[in-house]
Amino acid sequence: MKKIILTGDRPTGPLHLGHYIGSLRNRVALQNEYQQFVMIADVQALTDNAENPEKIRQNILEVALDYLAVGIDPKISTFFIQSMLPEIAELTMFYLNLVTIARLERNPTVKDEIKNKDFARNIPAGFLMYPVSQAADITIFNANLVPVGHDQLPMIEQTVEIVRKFNLLYGEIFIEPQALVPKEGGRLPGVDGKAKMSKSLGNAIYLGDAADVVTKKIMNMFTDPNHLRISDPGTVEGNVVFTYLDIFDPNKEELEELKAHYRRGGLGDVTIKRRLNDLLQAVLQPIRTQREMYANDKEAVLAILEDGTKAAREVAVATMRKVKKVMRIDYFASL
Amino acid sequence: MKKIILTGDRPTGPLHLGHYIGSLRNRVALQNEYQQFVMIADVQALTDNAENPEKIRQNILEVALDYLAVGIDPKISTFFIQSMLPEIAELTMFYLNLVTIARLERNPTVKDEIKNKDFARNIPAGFLMYPVSQAADITIFNANLVPVGHDQLPMIEQTVEIVRKFNLLYGEIFIEPQALVPKEGGRLPGVDGKAKMSKSLGNAIYLGDAADVVTKKIMNMFTDPNHLRISDPGTVEGNVVFTYLDIFDPNKEELEELKAHYRRGGLGDVTIKRRLNDLLQAVLQPIRTQREMYANDKEAVLAILEDGTKAAREVAVATMRKVKKVMRIDYFASL
Incomplete structure (x- = not known):
């Protein structure tokens, strides 16, 4: 059986050359060897865009177009929309019981982002929790590998901790995922010379740019x-x-x-x-x-998203069935 | 149309005379006048019982027996099991984006419980979040009234704040729930004279006691x-x-x-x-x-729970359809 990869993006804008170099080209390279789930993380995007859901909505299609444009093949990779898998929310709720607030506050990636976004003490609870939500994203597919940058390694550590605690408490149903960190050349600076190409810095070359x-x-x-x-x-x-x-x-x-x-x-x-x-x-x-080509056939793109989401959901449902069984909350069948 | 009440209990043990005086007898009194949803809050019980899911499982049936025993009528009240409504978890995730950590830490009820349970900084994240989860419980049924003790009033305040923020951001779909605080005589002391009858204090007279x-x-x-x-x-x-x-x-x-x-x-x-x-x-x-009588016919009790859960889920699904529509994450129908 092929090893499983979970990857994806927050749909907060169209993707750019930095995404291509940092992750998209790797997905194309990996998609034959691995079973790849590619998540359009709209729920996660909402954690710091709650005031602007329309932006998220618009960019779901943009991100899907970018995936298809670079050659991620929906016949072998599974594209899906996070919010359409309520099982992820369910699993997140159970994981939240296995993590302390102190531990979440120590997460270096979250710390950095809180600083960058100037949240201070007014962090939305959802934002502080998002490493837990990511643990649910990853494990609901029992992903073996998660491609991440160096700055995202603490996220994978958090997931591994949760997996260990869950397996210990309830039964060994999850595997510990590993980070797949790209070799040299993984990060593209912005056209202005800033270390990171980023939509918010206005220094990006978009994949869809004329x-x-x-x-x-x-x-x-x-x-x-x-x-x-x-x-x-x-x-x-x-x-x-x-x-x-x-x-x-x-x-x-x-x-x-x-x-x-x-x-x-x-x-x-x-x-x-x-x-x-x-x-x-x-x-x-x-x-x-x-x-x-795909932008001119949005129906086809939607069909790809819909099919992928259905396939991903089947996996998520099967995982949650196992989760509820070992957690002893699988009622009615055997109460 | 009848006004809606949401009420319920954590299934951490069988119910006692304190529950009867504090809430159960009120439910019997109210069930004709209101449409009453009675939640067996297993997900909430797990927030501070993650290590002991078997206890929660066993007590689902005990609590249901207590409800039936005191005369809550499943033909007019809807009994349901919280974990079987994944929509509540979904809604909780969206609400978490509307509440800051600072606000959650200020919640007096949570503060007290953290102190009582001696969690200090090692509060499980799920425990700190549970007022948000309660807001989802209440609003997914668009409940008008929530019977609570005085000590639970901050929970309702938190729900009202979330409702206001949600309605303002996304559209007016939720009503602001009101607390229904019992008059005098709502609290029964333990048989040992301690202010509260409680399972953990070992000073309770159970409804099932011989x-x-x-x-x-x-x-x-x-x-x-x-x-x-x-x-x-x-x-x-x-x-x-x-x-x-x-x-x-x-x-x-x-x-x-x-x-x-x-x-x-x-x-x-x-x-x-x-x-x-x-x-x-x-x-x-x-x-x-x-x-x-009911304990001798567990199948009948399970059927009541199953039917009630189905009915409650229909309401929850309908609410989440509205939520996703106003949040602009109702894909595929109209993306």
Whole structure:
């Protein structure tokens, strides 16, 4: 039997090149070897977007289009919408009894996000709980592997703790999931040079961006602010164009020559940006074409989501049947 | 249309005379005038009994027997098991986004219970959240009234706050529930004189107790520790037998005479205990008979629970359909 992967995204906006490099391309690479559940995490998105549910709704379709565009194949991967699996909410409620508030408050990822979002003591309870909800997401499919970035490792640790406690208290029905952390090159900086490409920072190249929009973003990319004239020596480190070329340029030899040239002066930003533009357009063009094709057939996308959600729900229902059995709350059959 | 009441109990043990005086007899009185949902709150019981699910399971039936024994009529009241309505868990998850951790920590009832249970900082997250889960219990039936003791008023306040926030954010679908606080005589002390009759204090007279067990408990009741000889003057205040007589003795005139006699001396504890015994046996005997009858037909009790749970679930499903519609997460019908 294939090992199971749970992965997914919060539908808070269309996906971008950072998602592609960080996770989407891995999903395409992994989908044959593993049984992959791809969750559109609308319930989780609501934990810090309760005031704006319409945004979440709109982006469910956008995210699904992005998945299909990059080549995640709904025939072998299972796409589903989190809110349509009430079993996840049920399991979350039981897990909440196995975790203390003190433990949740120690979670480094949550701590960081509370700081970033400036919640202070006014954290929505749902937000503090979301690692528990994630544990339910993962275990309801008995996922073996969860692809995450380094910053998300505490989430997997929390899940493993819950699994151990559950198995100990009620019976061994869950496996301990493992984090699948990508190798080098997993994180793409924003076009402005900030460490992370992000919708909220406004520094993203979207998978659905038109070709001329992509070109414009590349042409405005952050390079070396001291590289004023072509003849000036330039810096490669922290120069976003080179960071991107390191990821997207298959010709490493030529790239090293370009870097040397840039360092000693005489190589203009426009030249390297054009090179990057050619490479990125080659990556993005087929994605964009595929995306447009599906965007013109929304019924088909909805059918994919609906079928996937049904299939995922069957698994969730079967898991909850086991959960309730070992928890001794499977009434009526044998009370 | 009849107004709706939500009420219920945690199935952590069989119910006792304290429950009868504090709530069960009211349910019988109210069931014709109101549409009454009576919840066996197993999910809530698990929030501080996660280690002992078998106890919860066993007591589901005990509590149902107690309901039937006192005369809550399943033909007009709807009995249901909380864990069989996953919609409550779903709604709880959405409500958790509308409440801050700081607000939950300020809840006086929860604060008291945390202190009583000596949780300190190791509160299970589920326990801190349970007022939110209660808000879901209440509102999923759009209950107008919730019978509670004074100590539970903060719970209803929390529900009202959530309802207001939900209605404001997503649309006016919930009504603000009101607390239905019993008049005088709502609380029965334990047979040992402690303020509250409680299973955990071991000072309870159970509705299922055999007649001789009841007599024994009454004969050992706390009276006036300084009333050593019959001829001694005795104290009525804090004397459990008189507290009970105040509730159960319909002949108030005779009771006042007895109190006066006890105060001036010459009235023995055994005499007043016998009087109380006669009165309590008269209350408990028909309850016990009815309880035994149902205990001998567990299939019938299970059928009542199953039918009630089905009926309650229909209401819950309809409410969640509305919730998801106004929250804009009603996909597939109209995405």
